[in-house]
Amino acid sequence: MHGSRIVGFLATAALCLAISGGPASAEDVAEPSDYKHDNYRSPVPATLSGGTVVSTEQAHEIWQRGDTLFIDVLPLAPKPANLPEGTIWRQKKREDIPGSVWLPNVGYGRLHPAMDQWFRDHLERLTAGDRSKPVLIYCLIDCWMSWNAAKRALEYGYAEVYWYPDGTDGWTFEGHPVEERSPEVFDRP
């Protein structure tokens, strides 16, 4: 490198920055044909075939309209049954988009048949059996579970499925309100 070529070096450096680009964009992640089965906390695709991907702004508009069922699919493991007596167990508080329903664990790649039925039954109940009712599904940012769950809702036959990839991370970042939510209990054998 030649000391006198300062301008040239800076120009080259700028070019290098432009070529190398920033962090991987959503377009870099292809939409798989099947559900995602592992590495759930990793960059997600920009599309969901058959569904509509929404930004925080769009999700907020939909929320204000008030006609869409909001579903949170953040996973939650049950408190183990065999803990030694006196063990302190703490469930982290979940703060959700107001009015939404928290159906944990329905975003895994494969569901146990009982869990799959539980998801179907709750959606059926919450839409009063109307498959045309719009449903919006979210979780956290960069989490495949909401993508999986939205894909699943499409396969169940729901006609208007929104996938909100930024989830509560994007929602709270924009300062929108949240409220504490308890999960629906998985009560199947």
Next chain:
Amino acid sequence: MRNCALSGLIFAAAALLAPATSVAGEPVWEEIKPAIFGDRAIHRSNPANIVLTTPYRSEDDREVPVAVNARFNDGRTVRAVTIVIDENPMPVSVVFRFDQPRNSIAVATRMRFNGPSPIRTIVEASDGKLYMSEGYVKTSGLGACASPPVNNPKEALASLGEMELTHPGAGTSRGQNISSLKQTARLAIRHPNLTGLQMDQITLQHIPARYISNIEVRQGEERLFTIESGIALSENPEIEFDYSLNGSGTLSVYARDTDGTEFRHDFPIGTGS
């Protein structure tokens, strides 16, 4: 796989100290503290020169190296050391209780962090007073407690409870030798330490919890310490501890998991293992 994750932690002079978190605004600690310590006062002064060593950023959330060193210079001894990871579902991660009066202790292990979290150690002195030091670990967000076990379950069962005890640094110029009274040992136990939060990819249900909950280490007839541990101890837990030779020539380890399964092993010491 892990370069140095645990080895020599106790010796490490240039340890990475996590920055102290602010005293105010620790809502989780305020919530769980009464359940662990009731209304006992916990002092933030540091007469025991407590050093809690963790990386600020974890390389692998399932195996974060954590070390605690403490030394009283005022005649008091260390009765117990508790480690709490606020954001883990089982925040009380491990409790060491020392049977022999010692003015200093050094322990280290590898722990699971479920997410970014404050970590704190509370040292109980021989007069019952409690002193706390804290740090913070930024994780990659794996949700380590729910991460599937690394090892094959059949293999894990076959080697369940197998133990190894080494004296890191023995034989090196920096390390210990047989004639030195103070020794550092590393105990490794094969156990999946199932957290109960892991999803089985075959059955599609959560794998029941089964983890080592109690460990006792004796030197000859003398019990050195007991450990109560939870799901924060990593798969195939390793624990480093220091102790003073008492001439008996044997370290005996007893461990028990939440299924009630017991494991025992005697290790001759002073033979350069």
